[in-house]
């Protein structure tokens with residue numbers, strides 16, 4: 309899963325990225341510090357996995373990961389190739405979701421590219437660039453689809469209606485997220501708007517704050533997005549400390565939970581993902597993610613395509629029930645471990661063992 313961190317120059321993207329990774333990407337008080345997109349692979353910490361590993365006696369723990377991409381600051385005119393425009397847009401295109409960092413802090417030492425702090429204006433600058441890029445694409449696609457639709461092709465007629473709706477929305481500043489693609493449109497053929505990607509706004513607030521400014525929260529709500537508040541700089545500083553020191557400093561600052569935990573959780577929500585586990589005695593305990601509503605057959609495919617191709621059946625047990633029983637055979641005796649076929653819809657926290665022929 310890939311998440312792109314976007315925002316205005318100097319908004320606090322690299323600081324957040326550093327906090328996420330301690331990767332040490334350069335965070336400096338100077339616009340356009342980030343030229344190449346940096347990628348960080350961030351493990352998703354999950355208590356449940358640790359407990360499962362211990363009870364079952366796994367040899368090691370392999371946590372699910374999210375790839376965060378630190379994308380350089382987007383400026384007005386990016387869609388026309390201004391700043392590092394086109395490069396930004398193509399970097400964003402490759403991601404599954406967007407974390408949009410918005411400067412909300414009032415530290416005068418940090419230069420703002422427009423010389424003022426206005427979170428909504430900044431959000432709109434970024435969104436306008438993405439919408440322009442989407443508009444251009446949608447108009448081009450519409451020209452072609454209009455011709456196919458004239459021939460009476462059903463998918464083309466549905467696509468034409470959707471594209472017209474998108475274009476009308478773009479003119480009003482509405483992201484594609486607010487007009488989801490109808491089922492009868494051929495997903496593989498049509499446009500993939502940047503503004504259809506799920507967005508998590510990160511309000512980069514002053515040290516000690518933990519509330520999303522009302523205007524940002526309202527904007528998120530009105531645009532089918534979510535929002536969390538963190539201080540990028542504090543999170544970056546905390547990530548340099550060891551866990552005990554960080555906990556003490558958090559307490560002093562009154563920031564209870566790691567902002568990063570909130571971001572990772574926000575990302576799971578955003579992408580509508582469930583977690584599932586595989587664990588065995590003397591082998592790895594591993595956590596995985598899967599889109600909500602998908603089946604154990606899809607889950608098998610996440611583990612390995614060979615396992616999916618040779619799928620016979622799966623043993624499924626809820627993580628807490630497995631721990632409560634104390635092991636697989638006890639869970640089987642209790643009847644909490646079930647045999648399921650390929651159409652079983654995965655639930656968050658399922659532990660699976662796939663029986664396969666390969």
Ligand SMILES: Nc1ncnc2c1ncn2[C@@H]1O[C@H](COP(=O)(O)OP(=O)(O)OP(=O)(O)O)[C@@H](O)[C@H]1O
Nearest residue numbers: 317318319320321322323336339340341342381541
């Ligand atoms: N919440 C905050 N309060 C005060 N200063 C902050 C906060 N967050 C970040 N900063 C400071 O703002 C400056 C810019 O941060 P950063 O380099 O992370 O921005 P960026 O969005 O990556 O910029 P660029 O677009 O140039 O890559 C840094 O000096 C950083 O320490």
Ligand SMILES: [Mg+2]
Nearest residue numbers: 321322341342
């Ligand atoms: Mg940067």
